[in-house]
Amino acid sequence: MLNVCFAGVTGWTAAAIVPAIGAATDLALTSGVSRSAAGRSLAEVTGLDVDGSVYATVPAALDAAAVDVVVDFTKAGVVRDNVWAAVAAGKHVVIGTSGLTADDYAEIDKHAREHGVGVLAAGNFSVGAAVLRRAAALAARHVAHWEIIDYASAAKGDVPSGTARELAETLGQVRQPGGAVPLADLHGPVEARGADVAGSRVHSVRLPGFVVSTEVVFAGVGERVIMRHDPGPSADPYVAGTLLAIRRVGEAVGVRRGIDSLLFDES
Structure with a gap:
């Protein structure tokens, strides 16, 4: 039996994931973290x-x-401190909160190895998003040019989303995309070309009606390949992946990124 502390227990994502933890025969919800609900049962x-x-x-x-495992679905401003405290206490951590950078994860990885615990972080715990990430990594081996479009709700303050950032970092490990017009040669505001994340141009759209949608456009001479993941309005797509992460986060010491590391054969 794995004992679980859920940080962000009153949040939108928790509404779907926490009941699934409670229903699992091999998991036990033993505590929650929420400033607004602190002191309640x-x-x-x-x-x-x-x-x-x-x-x-x-x-x-x-x-x-x-x-045994701390699950964090909180906010960008507090997730790093939460993870740091959990690792220092010798607890495994599942991170579903966006806002952490590659440098943050490098520091957390070192911290986790010093304390002998596992950390599994995913910008998106849905199986569909994991498939997108894996398919895009395959495409990047063969198509030289791409850019990423990150869609989220108007209220989402961190840019880009963890899903888009994770995708860009994954593609950057495959290779760097082919060049476009250098920023210094542009006429107009350079911000219109998006942000550079691990070598990829990422454009963040924040509008009502979106949850977190991620699109990557690959392009070659005379052709395009467009891959996109669109979740629905509920947190249901993230349940299975989060439970899988809770069950397997302790299998390896240090940081692992993305549930595709659990879903697909790495050989």
């Missing part, structure tokens, strides 16, 4: 028949309850 906050309480911080939750 888990049963009251989640509607589940579980023991335990909700705490204002991750360290407080770890001090009060048995925890």
Whole structure:
């Protein structure tokens, strides 16, 4: 039985994932973290028949309850401190919060190895997003030019989304895309060309009606290949991937990125 602390227990994603943790026979929800609900019981906050309480911080939750894995679906401004505290306490961590950079993950990886724990981070825990990432990495071996378009709700403040950032970093490990007009040679605001993330141009669109959609456009001479992942309005697509990550995060020490590392044969 794995004991789980869910940071962000009152959030949008938690509404789908927390009941699935509660229903699993091999997982136990033992604590939650939420500043707005701190001091209340888990049963009251989640509607589940579980023991335990909700705490204002991750360290407080770890001090009060048995925890094997901390799951973080909070906000960009607090996720790093949450992860750092959990790793320092010797707990495995599943990160579903966006906003961390490649440098952040390098530091977390070092921290996790020093404490002998596993960290599994994914910009998107849906199987569909994992398939997109794997298919795009394959395409990048053969098509030299691409750009990424990141769609999210008007209220999402971190740019680009973790899904788009993770995709760009994955493609950057395959190779760098073919060049376009250098920024210094552009006429007009260079911001119109998007941000450079691991060598890829990424354009973030923030509008009502989106959750987190990710599109990558590959182009060659006289042809284009467009790949896109569109989740629905609920957090249901992220349940299976998150549970898989909780169950397997302890299999390796250090940081692993993306649930495709769990879904696909790396050989």
